[in-house]
Amino acid sequence: MLSIVSQLSLVSRSSSSRRLIANATRALSNSSNSDRSKVSICLDWTPNTNHSGIYAAIHENYFKDEGIEMQIIEPSAKEELTPGRKVARGTATFAISSSESAVSFATTEKNVRLVAVAALLQGSTSSICTLSSSGIDRPAKLDGKRYASYDGRFEDAIVKQMVINDGGSGSVKFHSLDFHGYADPETMEEGSVVASYLANKESDSTWIFTHWEAVKASRRGTQLNVFTLEDYGIPYGYSPVLLANSETLEKNPDMIRGVLRALDKGYTFCAENPFRAAEILQLEAKHPSLKDLEFLEESQMKIGNHYLLGDDDEDEGQWGRMDLSRWEAWVNFLFEHGIVTDRKGQTLSRNTIDVKTLFTNEFLPK
Numbered sequence: 001m002l003s004i005v006s007q008l009s010l011v012s013r014s015s016s017s018r019r020l021i022a023n024a025t026r027a028l029s030n031s032s033n034s035d036r037s038k039v040s041i042c043l044d045w046t047p048n049t050n051h052s053g054i055y056a057a058i059h060e061n062y063f064k065d066e067g068i069e070m071q072i073i074e075p076s077a078k079e080e081l082t083p084g085r086k087v088a089r090g091t092a093t094f095a096i097s098s099s100e101s102a103v104s105f106a107t108t109e110k111n112v113r114l115v116a117v118a119a120l121l122q123g124s125t126s127s128i129c130t131l132s133s134s135g136i137d138r139p140a141k142l143d144g145k146r147y148a149s150y151d152g153r154f155e156d157a158i159v160k161q162m163v164i165n166d167g168g169s170g171s172v173k174f175h176s177l178d179f180h181g182y183a184d185p186e187t188m189e190e191g192s193v194v195a196s197y198l199a200n201k202e203s204d205s206t207w208i209f210t211h212w213e214a215v216k217a218s219r220r221g222t223q224l225n226v227f228t229l230e231d232y233g234i235p236y237g238y239s240p241v242l243l244a245n246s247e248t249l250e251k252n253p254d255m256i257r258g259v260l261r262a263l264d265k266g267y268t269f270c271a272e273n274p275f276r277a278a279e280i281l282q283l284e285a286k287h288p289s290l291k292d293l294e295f296l297e298e299s300q301m302k303i304g305n306h307y308l309l310g311d312d313d314e315d316e317g318q319w320g321r322m323d324l325s326r327w328e329a330w331v332n333f334l335f336e337h338g339i340v341t342d343r344k345g346q347t348l349s350r351n352t353i354d355v356k357t358l359f360t361n362e363f364l365p366k
Helices: 004-009 015-035 049-059 083-089 099-108 155-165 185-190 194-198 210-219 246-251 253-272 274-285 293-306 324-336
Strands: 037-042 068-073 094-097 114-119 126-131 146-149 173-176 205-209 224-228 241-245
Touching (some): 037 083, 049 293, 083 094, 126 194, 246 253
Parallel strands (some): 037 094
Antiparallel strands (some): 126 205
């Protein structure tokens, strides 16, 4: 029997030879596809400019170049599992989430540990916002006001501490979004709690990424008051990060490195080509919230300088790097304010976890 390579060498004008070549080509293609590692990333929210590097890596074939077949999973209320839980259950390889998720799993789960293997963004773009028309122009004025919560394990306590730090009592009226917001059709259609809950006066405040929701609101003529966490004494950690199960790191390190090499190229591409990155996000993600290309371009320009380390860092221009001191400052804050508790609500001591086990730069391109 001739090998596939031998079959391809039998070039002939006959129809049988042409069929032979076609069959051999398909066999090579199928063999190549079967050799690829099937990997999935579960997003934390609807596709947005935080995820641009992922979609750029798909569009530019960076994953394929690493022998990886990448699947993107958008969060859904149907499965009733958060992105982190999907990784813990083995239904997703990676999850996009916040650094708090790594802390949460480390302090509640005995058999599963999620590790941050890359920071999608440098710096911080997380803020608490209100409508300018509300008159709530500082965190202290959130006392007695409503806050639309995603029900992150530490979220409400962080917001409460922010209000206290600004001189308030922390008596915020927290109310839950429908399954972290994933089960609310209008929120998912818009990719924004501001455009649903706040605009419809169903809440007074919520947590946002300023380069996304604030830009979207501004383009619609809605002005926001934006309270950056760091401005009110909260040394917020990396967000979003890419989480993986510690077992996957041990069993399949080469796959992890391949994924991160592809993402490194993807996010570098976005930093260097913001307008093309916006087009690719719209083209590849095909989400209703991405219809306005000018909005995506503006958001891309706002976030572009957060993809890579800046010129004040010794690793200038690199993607994904995380610093131990920033992780420690964030974890120390959470414990110092009694925010980290067990499932029974009992405050845990700082020595419960070793910060060095929460993240790693080991698998990032050198």
